[in-house]
Amino acid sequence: xxxxxxxxxxxxxxxxxxxxxxxxxxxxxxxxxxxxxxxxxxxxxxxxxxxxxxxxxxxxxxxxxxxxxxxxxxxxxxxxxxxxxxxxxxxxxxxxxxxxxxxxxxxxxxxxxxxxxxxxxxxxxxxxxxxxxxxxxxxxxxxxxxxxxxxxxxxxxxxxxxxxxxxxxxxxxxxxxxxxxxx
Amino acid sequence: xxxxxxxxxxxxxxxxxxxxxxxxxxxxxxxxxxxxxxxxxxxxxxxxxxxxxxxxxxxxxxxxxxxxxxxxxxxxxxxxxxxxxxxxxxxxxxxxxxxxxxxxxxxxxxxxxxxxxxxxxxxxxxxxxxxxxxxxxxxxxxxxxxxxxxxxxxxxxxxxxxxxxxxxxxxxxxxxxxxxxxxxxxxxxxxxxxxxxxxxxxxxxxxxxxxxxxxxxxxxxxxxxxxxxxxxxxxxxxxxxxxxxxxxxxxxxxxxxxxxxxxxxxxxxxxxxxxxxxxxxxxxxxxxxxxxxxxxxxxxxxxxxxxxxxxxx
Numbered sequence: 071x072x073x074x075x076x077x078x079x080x081x082x083x084x085x086x087x088x089x090x091x092x093x094x095x096x097x098x099x100x101x102x103x104x105x106x107x108x109x110x111x112x113x114x115x116x117x118x119x120x121x122x123x124x125x126x127x128x129x130x131x132x133x134x135x136x137x138x139x140x141x142x143x144x145x146x147x148x149x150x151x152x153x154x155x156x157x158x159x160x161x162x163x164x165x166x167x168x169x170x171x172x173x174x175x176x177x178x179x180x181x182x183x184x185x186x187x188x189x190x191x192x193x194x195x196x197x198x199x200x201x202x203x204x205x206x207x208x209x210x211x212x213x214x215x216x217x218x219x220x221x222x223x224x225x226x227x228x229x230x231x232x233x234x235x236x237x238x239x240x241x242x243x244x245x246x247x248x249x250x251x252x253x
Numbered sequence: 254x255x256x257x258x259x260x261x262x263x264x265x266x267x268x269x270x271x272x273x274x275x276x277x278x279x280x281x282x283x284x285x286x287x288x289x290x291x292x293x294x295x296x297x298x299x300x301x302x303x304x305x306x307x308x309x310x311x312x313x314x315x316x317x318x319x320x321x322x323x324x325x326x327x328x329x330x331x332x333x334x335x336x337x338x339x340x341x342x343x344x345x346x347x348x349x350x351x352x353x354x355x356x357x358x359x360x361x362x363x364x365x366x367x368x369x370x371x372x373x374x375x376x377x378x379x380x381x382x383x384x385x386x387x388x389x390x391x392x393x394x395x396x397x398x399x400x401x402x403x404x405x406x407x408x409x410x411x412x413x414x415x416x417x418x419x420x421x422x423x424x425x426x427x428x429x430x431x432x433x434x435x436x437x438x439x440x441x442x443x444x445x446x447x448x449x450x451x452x453x454x455x456x457x458x459x460x461x462x463x464x465x466x467x468x469x470x471x472x473x474x475x476x477x478x479x480x481x482x483x484x485x486x487x488x489x490x491x492x493x494x495x496x497x498x499x500x501x502x503x504x505x506x507x508x509x510x511x512x513x514x515x516x517x518x519x520x521x522x523x524x525x526x527x528x529x530x531x532x533x534x535x536x537x538x539x540x541x542x543x544x545x546x547x548x549x550x551x552x553x554x555x556x557x558x559x560x561x562x563x564x565x566x
Contacts, residue, residue, distance in 0.1 A: 089547075091314045091504045095306070098313070128526070169312030174305045192267065193299055194306030199269050218259035224298045 089132060092195065093139060098168065099190045100143045100183055102155030110146065114139050136195070137205045140187060147183070155179075177223050185220040188213060257281055257288055259295070266295040318505040475559045477502040500548050508546035508553075510560065522557060524550050533557050 090111065097107035118138060126134065156164050157179025165175035178186050184206060191202045203213040257278065264270050265278045282289045481497040493513040499505045522535040532545035533553045542560055544553045 091310060091317055094317070095309050095313050098309070167312065169305075169308035169310070171305055171308075174301065189302055190306055193302035194310070199264070199267070214260040214264060217263055221259065221263060221295060221298050224301070225294065 089135070092132075093135060095194065096136060096139060096187070096190055097143070098156065099178070099186050099194075100140070102157045102179070104156070104164075104168075106146075106155075110139060110142055113142050113146070117142065133197075133201060133205065136191070136197075140205060143183075174224075180223060181220055184208075185216055188216060189220055192217065259291070262288070262292050263295045263299075266292060266299055314502065314504050318499075318501050475556055478508070478556070479505075481507070500546065500552065503546075503548045503552065506547045508544065508548060508556065510556075511541075511543040511545070513541045522554070524553070 093111050093114065094107055097110040098104065101107045101110060114135065118135065155161065156168060156170070157175050159176060159179075162172040162175070165172050168175075170178075178189070181189075188202055188206060191197045191205060192199070197205070199210050199213055203210045206213070208216070261270070261274075261278065265275060270278065282292055477500060479499045479501060481499055493511045496510045496512075498508045498510070500508045522533055524531065524533045526532075527545075530545050530547050531550050531553055532543060533550065534541065534543035535557065536542065542557070544556050544560070546553065
């Protein structure tokens, strides 16, 4: 692993929650509405059935459920009228209630569902590009283009942080220096 | 001049590039300050989004826990007498009559304890989970079926087929052990067992091998862990103490701790996966322990450390 990766990967263990909490979050990001999100998860339960996933590893089962949920949303979105929901202006309180910063919620609301989904899968679920592209039925190149477009929307929201670790400090020096900078 | 597109910089920030590409990007970033600023911006955006989604997850877990609390509180609990009758009748073929008699006493005490000591634990307002859901007859059956299947799957002689050593079986020894462990007087413990005073820190059990052994097992306390209820359960000819908790940090899913007598010796902590649940188990100081629930292994291991700290030592 390079120093660059070493520094980016802040070794802070993320707290883990029950799988259904993560599925509900994904559904909420897709649908933007609490009620609709719960309905999506219910539909997922109905379609997968009890006992499904017993022969899968936990990570394979997680991937399967996310993919299935996305596919269900793609079907449902055709017949469900658009809801103003969580990301719309004037719904700041709802966003706060859901743990979202209102400015981030507003920016997410300006993005197409696909962009929101890939941001969540990459930054929320920490899926790889390959897994995310497979899940969203797009190529890795399309994913990278969409990700760049989505991130551009966030530039005014998230400025350059002085406290952000310099990714290349220590380059060209000895490994001891790199240990020091990486703490 | 920027020589790299956003796509590559973002992929680099997200650790998606191969070593060769990273070396290339490193070289450009080292000499191109605007690109470096852009790269930092991508890292900042990634971190901000990770943080935002993480808070969303936390809020979602709390909401789910609150909803489950509400539905558990709304469920109609069975009367205590009915619970005893149903539980005893389901076990009558398994437990000798004398054990059933003692069990009734223990259940009376435990039922009283469960009904009477709900307040003052886990913050204001007592334990809102109550025992309604857990004591529901069908849920008990489902739980026992699941438990038996699990124990069949992980059965080992030292866990399920052990006979307690004779010198460890007497009631007096038991109280001495518990008293020593919790620095309490033996007579006071007897009083608690007789139901003269109820200590909310202890759950009452009896283990039946060839004889009857009452046990008082301290209620495990850990962050985000709420005690739901306790009951004995008969698996593979042996009685286990079963303590059910809900893990608030994991959407209030049940986490169950089983404690049973074993022949002695130490079994290193084992972890495994069965029926959508993770489990860890080990044996120590003549007892076997198992923690099981639909929570990550690391959480079970945290809890197992708490068990060892609070119950074993």
